[in-house]
Amino acid sequence: MISPLRWAFPKSYRRLKELAQAAGIHEFEYRARVMPATDGGLTSVHIERDGSEWVRSVPAVDLEFAGKESTAFFAETVDAMAAVGHATYQEQMHHREV
Protein backbone atom coordinates (compact mmCIF):
# COMPACT_ATOMS: atom_id res chain seq x y z
CA MET A 1 0.00 0.00 0.00
CA ILE A 2 1.39 3.40 -0.99
CA SER A 3 0.92 6.10 1.65
CA PRO A 4 1.88 9.75 1.85
CA LEU A 5 5.15 10.15 3.78
CA ARG A 6 3.40 12.96 5.62
CA TRP A 7 1.09 10.61 7.55
CA ALA A 8 3.25 7.50 7.62
CA PHE A 9 6.45 9.07 8.98
CA PRO A 10 5.70 12.61 10.22
CA LYS A 11 9.21 13.22 11.60
CA SER A 12 10.79 12.34 8.28
CA TYR A 13 8.24 14.46 6.44
CA ARG A 14 9.09 17.44 8.63
CA ARG A 15 12.81 16.91 7.95
CA LEU A 16 12.18 16.81 4.20
CA LYS A 17 9.97 19.89 4.44
CA GLU A 18 12.64 21.83 6.37
CA LEU A 19 15.33 20.95 3.84
CA ALA A 20 13.07 21.81 0.91
CA GLN A 21 11.98 25.11 2.46
CA ALA A 22 15.62 26.06 3.02
CA ALA A 23 16.11 25.49 -0.73
CA GLY A 24 13.06 27.63 -1.55
CA ILE A 25 10.80 24.70 -2.46
CA HIS A 26 7.27 24.72 -1.03
CA GLU A 27 5.75 21.51 0.36
CA PHE A 28 3.05 21.50 -2.30
CA GLU A 29 5.60 21.46 -5.13
CA TYR A 30 6.57 17.82 -4.58
CA ARG A 31 4.94 14.59 -3.45
CA ALA A 32 6.54 12.09 -1.11
CA ARG A 33 5.15 8.57 -0.86
CA VAL A 34 6.23 5.43 0.96
CA MET A 35 5.64 1.80 0.18
CA PRO A 36 6.70 -1.20 2.29
CA ALA A 37 9.47 -3.01 0.40
CA THR A 38 9.43 -6.76 -0.04
CA ASP A 39 12.66 -7.29 1.94
CA GLY A 40 11.96 -7.01 5.64
CA GLY A 41 12.43 -3.72 7.46
CA LEU A 42 12.95 -1.60 4.38
CA THR A 43 10.55 1.01 3.10
CA SER A 44 10.64 2.39 -0.39
CA VAL A 45 10.50 6.20 -0.45
CA HIS A 46 9.35 7.94 -3.65
CA ILE A 47 9.68 11.69 -4.08
CA GLU A 48 8.30 13.29 -7.23
CA ARG A 49 8.48 16.77 -8.67
CA ASP A 50 7.65 18.02 -12.17
CA GLY A 51 7.59 14.50 -13.59
CA SER A 52 10.97 13.53 -12.11
CA GLU A 53 11.12 10.89 -9.40
CA TRP A 54 13.73 9.89 -6.84
CA VAL A 55 13.44 6.53 -5.08
CA ARG A 56 15.39 4.85 -2.31
CA SER A 57 14.83 2.00 0.10
CA VAL A 58 15.42 3.06 3.68
CA PRO A 59 14.98 1.12 6.93
CA ALA A 60 11.58 1.89 8.44
CA VAL A 61 13.17 2.55 11.81
CA ASP A 62 15.42 5.22 10.26
CA LEU A 63 12.37 6.87 8.66
CA GLU A 64 10.53 6.74 11.97
CA PHE A 65 13.10 9.03 13.56
CA ALA A 66 14.29 10.94 10.48
CA GLY A 67 17.67 9.28 10.91
CA LYS A 68 20.90 9.56 8.97
CA GLU A 69 19.91 7.52 5.92
CA SER A 70 16.58 9.29 5.48
CA THR A 71 18.11 12.72 5.99
CA ALA A 72 20.91 11.98 3.51
CA PHE A 73 18.37 10.86 0.89
CA PHE A 74 16.18 13.92 1.49
CA ALA A 75 19.17 16.28 1.23
CA GLU A 76 20.31 14.71 -2.06
CA THR A 77 16.76 14.78 -3.41
CA VAL A 78 16.22 18.42 -2.44
CA ASP A 79 19.42 19.34 -4.30
CA ALA A 80 18.18 17.41 -7.33
CA MET A 81 14.68 18.94 -7.07
CA ALA A 82 16.19 22.41 -6.95
CA ALA A 83 18.19 21.61 -10.09
CA VAL A 84 15.04 20.35 -11.86
CA GLY A 85 13.16 23.48 -10.84
CA HIS A 86 16.01 25.67 -12.07
CA ALA A 87 16.14 23.82 -15.40
CA THR A 88 12.36 24.15 -15.82
CA TYR A 89 12.57 27.88 -15.11
CA GLN A 90 15.39 28.34 -17.62
CA GLU A 91 13.40 26.41 -20.21
CA GLN A 92 10.31 28.58 -19.63
CA MET A 93 12.39 31.73 -19.97
CA HIS A 94 13.96 30.39 -23.16
CA HIS A 95 10.53 29.69 -24.71
CA ARG A 96 9.31 33.11 -23.62
CA GLU A 97 12.32 34.76 -25.28
CA VAL A 98 11.96 32.66 -28.42
Place this chain on the structure above:
Amino acid sequence: MRMSGPALRQAVSHQAIHENAWHEVDTALQAAEKVLLLGDGERFSEVAEVFLEVAEARVLVHAQEEEIGLYREWSEHLPASHGFIEELKGEHRQLRRAVLAIEDAMVDGRYPDAVASMREFASALTSHSLHEERILMEIQVEQGGFYR
Protein backbone atom coordinates in the same frame (compact mmCIF):
# COMPACT_ATOMS: atom_id res chain seq x y z
CA MET B 1 9.64 47.09 2.59
CA ARG B 2 8.18 44.45 0.29
CA MET B 3 5.39 45.94 -1.83
CA SER B 4 2.27 43.94 -2.58
CA GLY B 5 1.05 43.63 -6.16
CA PRO B 6 -1.99 45.55 -7.42
CA ALA B 7 -4.11 42.38 -7.37
CA LEU B 8 -3.90 42.30 -3.58
CA ARG B 9 -4.63 46.02 -3.17
CA GLN B 10 -7.75 46.09 -5.34
CA ALA B 11 -10.95 44.74 -3.82
CA VAL B 12 -12.34 43.10 -6.97
CA SER B 13 -9.17 41.27 -8.02
CA HIS B 14 -8.44 40.27 -4.43
CA GLN B 15 -11.97 38.88 -4.18
CA ALA B 16 -11.33 36.81 -7.33
CA ILE B 17 -8.23 35.29 -5.67
CA HIS B 18 -10.36 34.39 -2.64
CA GLU B 19 -13.09 32.87 -4.80
CA ASN B 20 -10.63 30.68 -6.69
CA ALA B 21 -9.09 29.49 -3.43
CA TRP B 22 -12.53 28.83 -1.93
CA HIS B 23 -13.59 26.81 -4.96
CA GLU B 24 -10.54 24.54 -4.65
CA VAL B 25 -10.92 24.16 -0.88
CA ASP B 26 -14.62 23.37 -1.22
CA THR B 27 -13.97 20.79 -3.95
CA ALA B 28 -11.30 19.08 -1.82
CA LEU B 29 -13.58 19.16 1.24
CA GLN B 30 -16.46 17.57 -0.65
CA ALA B 31 -14.14 14.84 -1.94
CA ALA B 32 -12.90 14.14 1.60
CA GLU B 33 -16.45 13.97 2.98
CA LYS B 34 -17.48 11.57 0.22
CA VAL B 35 -14.47 9.26 0.65
CA LEU B 36 -14.89 9.24 4.44
CA LEU B 37 -18.41 7.87 3.99
CA LEU B 38 -17.06 5.13 1.71
CA GLY B 39 -14.66 4.04 4.46
CA ASP B 40 -11.65 3.70 2.12
CA GLY B 41 -8.69 4.63 4.33
CA GLU B 42 -6.06 4.52 1.59
CA ARG B 43 -8.08 6.77 -0.69
CA PHE B 44 -8.94 9.09 2.20
CA SER B 45 -5.25 9.43 2.99
CA GLU B 46 -4.63 10.70 -0.56
CA VAL B 47 -7.62 13.05 -0.55
CA ALA B 48 -6.55 14.55 2.78
CA GLU B 49 -3.11 15.19 1.35
CA VAL B 50 -4.68 17.00 -1.61
CA PHE B 51 -6.77 19.10 0.78
CA LEU B 52 -3.64 20.18 2.63
CA GLU B 53 -1.81 20.93 -0.62
CA VAL B 54 -4.68 23.22 -1.62
CA ALA B 55 -4.82 24.81 1.84
CA GLU B 56 -1.08 25.46 1.84
CA ALA B 57 -0.65 26.50 -1.80
CA ARG B 58 -3.81 28.56 -2.25
CA VAL B 59 -4.51 29.91 1.22
CA LEU B 60 -1.50 29.91 3.55
CA VAL B 61 0.93 31.19 0.92
CA HIS B 62 -1.58 33.96 0.09
CA ALA B 63 -1.90 34.78 3.80
CA GLN B 64 1.88 35.00 4.12
CA GLU B 65 2.08 37.33 1.11
CA GLU B 66 -0.56 39.57 2.66
CA GLU B 67 1.30 39.76 5.95
CA ILE B 68 4.64 40.67 4.42
CA GLY B 69 3.20 42.90 1.70
CA LEU B 70 -0.32 44.31 1.91
CA TYR B 71 -0.68 44.50 5.71
CA ARG B 72 2.70 46.22 6.04
CA GLU B 73 1.64 48.75 3.44
CA TRP B 74 -1.57 49.41 5.31
CA SER B 75 0.34 49.74 8.53
CA GLU B 76 2.69 52.27 6.88
CA HIS B 77 0.07 54.38 5.12
CA LEU B 78 -3.07 53.99 7.22
CA PRO B 79 -2.52 54.88 10.87
CA ALA B 80 -5.91 53.51 11.95
CA SER B 81 -5.25 50.07 10.45
CA HIS B 82 -3.50 48.49 13.46
CA GLY B 83 -6.67 47.05 15.00
CA PHE B 84 -8.06 45.33 11.94
CA ILE B 85 -4.62 44.09 10.85
CA GLU B 86 -4.32 42.28 14.18
CA GLU B 87 -7.80 40.80 13.69
CA LEU B 88 -6.90 39.59 10.20
CA LYS B 89 -3.60 38.10 11.41
CA GLY B 90 -5.54 36.33 14.18
CA GLU B 91 -7.78 34.80 11.51
CA HIS B 92 -4.68 33.65 9.60
CA ARG B 93 -3.44 31.97 12.78
CA GLN B 94 -6.79 30.20 13.07
CA LEU B 95 -6.36 28.86 9.52
CA ARG B 96 -2.82 27.66 10.31
CA ARG B 97 -4.06 25.94 13.50
CA ALA B 98 -6.75 24.12 11.51
CA VAL B 99 -4.08 22.83 9.09
CA LEU B 100 -2.00 21.53 12.02
CA ALA B 101 -5.10 19.87 13.47
CA ILE B 102 -5.76 18.10 10.14
CA GLU B 103 -2.15 16.91 10.08
CA ASP B 104 -2.30 15.61 13.66
CA ALA B 105 -5.58 13.81 13.05
CA MET B 106 -4.21 12.16 9.89
CA VAL B 107 -1.02 10.99 11.62
CA ASP B 108 -3.17 9.37 14.33
CA GLY B 109 -5.60 7.91 11.80
CA ARG B 110 -8.52 9.93 13.22
CA TYR B 111 -10.19 10.51 9.86
CA PRO B 112 -13.53 11.94 11.12
CA ASP B 113 -11.55 14.48 13.20
CA ALA B 114 -9.53 15.38 10.10
CA VAL B 115 -12.74 16.11 8.20
CA ALA B 116 -14.06 18.16 11.13
CA SER B 117 -10.88 20.27 10.99
CA MET B 118 -11.21 20.61 7.21
CA ARG B 119 -14.73 21.98 7.75
CA GLU B 120 -13.38 24.34 10.39
CA PHE B 121 -10.70 25.50 7.94
CA ALA B 122 -13.30 26.10 5.22
CA SER B 123 -15.58 27.99 7.58
CA ALA B 124 -12.71 30.15 8.90
CA LEU B 125 -11.64 30.84 5.33
CA THR B 126 -15.11 32.06 4.35
CA SER B 127 -15.46 34.46 7.26
CA HIS B 128 -11.88 35.73 6.93
CA SER B 129 -12.27 36.37 3.20
CA LEU B 130 -15.51 38.32 3.70
CA HIS B 131 -13.95 40.34 6.53
CA GLU B 132 -10.89 41.22 4.47
CA GLU B 133 -12.90 42.06 1.34
CA ARG B 134 -15.09 44.45 3.37
CA ILE B 135 -11.96 46.20 4.69
CA LEU B 136 -10.43 46.39 1.20
CA MET B 137 -13.62 47.92 -0.16
CA GLU B 138 -13.74 50.49 2.64
CA ILE B 139 -10.11 51.46 2.05
CA GLN B 140 -10.72 51.71 -1.67
CA VAL B 141 -13.75 53.99 -1.17
CA GLU B 142 -12.02 56.16 1.45
CA GLN B 143 -8.64 56.39 -0.28
CA GLY B 144 -9.80 56.28 -3.89
CA GLY B 145 -7.62 53.22 -4.37
CA PHE B 146 -4.40 55.04 -3.49
CA TYR B 147 -2.56 55.74 -0.27
CA ARG B 148 -1.96 59.37 0.59
